[in-house]
Amino acid sequence: MKVDVAVTGPELREISSLARLAEDIGFDGLHTAEARHDPFLPLARAAEHTTRIRLGTSVAVSAARSPVNLAHIANDLQEYSRGRFVLALGPPTRMRDAVQALRAIWRTWGDGEALAFLGEHYRHTAMTSFFRPPPHPYGPPAIHLTGTGPRTAQLAGEIADGLVLNGFPGERHLRDVTVPALERGLRRSGRDWDDIEVVAPPFLVAAPFNVAGREAAEEIADLLVRRYGALCRRVTLMGPFHQDPGRWAGLVARVHEITCEPVPS
Numbered sequence: 001m002k003v004d005v006a007v008t009g010p011e012l013r014e015i016s017s018l019a020r021l022a023e024d025i026g027f028d029g030l031h032t033a034e035a036r037h038d039p040f041l042p043l044a045r046a047a048e049h050t051t052r053i054r055l056g057t058s059v060a061v062s063a064a065r066s067p068v069n070l071a072h073i074a075n076d077l078q079e080y081s082r083g084r085f086v087l088a089l090g091p092p093t094r095m096r097d098a099v100q101a102l103r104a105i106w107r108t109w110g111d112g113e114a115l116a117f118l119g120e121h122y123r124h125t126a127m128t129s130f131f132r133p134p135p136h137p138y139g140p141p142a143i144h145l146t147g148t149g150p151r152t153a154q155l156a157g158e159i160a161d162g163l164v165l166n167g168f169p170g171e172r173h174l175r176d177v178t179v180p181a182l183e184r185g186l187r188r189s190g191r192d193w194d195d196i197e198v199v200a201p202p203f204l205v206a207a208p209f210n211v212a213g214r215e216a217a218e219e220i221a222d223l224l225v226r227r228y229g230a231l232c233r234r235v236t237l238m239g240p241f242h243q244d245p246g247r248w249a250g251l252v253a254r255v256h257e258i259t260c261e262p263v264p265s
Helices: 012-025 041-048 067-080 095-111 150-159 171-188 213-228 245-258
Strands: 002-007 029-032 054-057 085-090 142-146 162-164 197-199 234-238
Touching: 002 012, 002 245, 012 029, 012 041, 012 245, 029 041, 029 234, 041 054, 041 067, 067 085, 067 095, 085 095, 085 162, 095 142, 095 150, 142 150, 142 197, 150 162, 150 171, 197 234, 213 245, 234 245
Parallel strands: 002 029, 002 234, 029 054, 054 085, 085 142, 142 162, 162 197
Antiparallel strands: none
């Protein structure tokens, strides 16, 4: 299981050092939220100061932007990060149209396909060379949807590369609602579980661990793996990792250890 970290409200001037520290600790990814700041601009700085970790939104509000606007931002971050960007979107309003429009636009840029997207909410039928960025070697970014309800889970199974669980879903809800809906979507698209990545909801570690570092890391890591290991390929942590990097590194290493995840290098 890979371990990511979410930063919800850093000042732009702080994100470079936080991203470098997250990479040094051993995190596999770093996510920014659309909360007090724009989620995209910090990721450009994070890309400049890291080389390994995955960078993504968690989440960006798709309905607040046009598909062309989102396509440009995501394409630029994908190129600048050398293929490390993931676009996580929410909420589900107009989401099917938005995702399909994004993919159509990226095919036009990457493959030269004529743009002819006629959706229910968005229509894109023209893209001159003046507005078309040159292709790059990293391909389009992955698209994740966010939610645990049946509508979002099924849609993710149909058209997305991943599903980011949000809130505090109980085991029964995941078993009886989320997983069956995700499977319906996968069947409709002719795909299987290998074609989608499920990310556990953010887990808050509110303060530096109050007991000995090794024991605390093992307790938290074991909890995460028991709760999400059967379903999720990644888990996201939140908390002041800059206050005690050594103990956070131990927590990340422990999750990697008990899930047989290769050590990041």
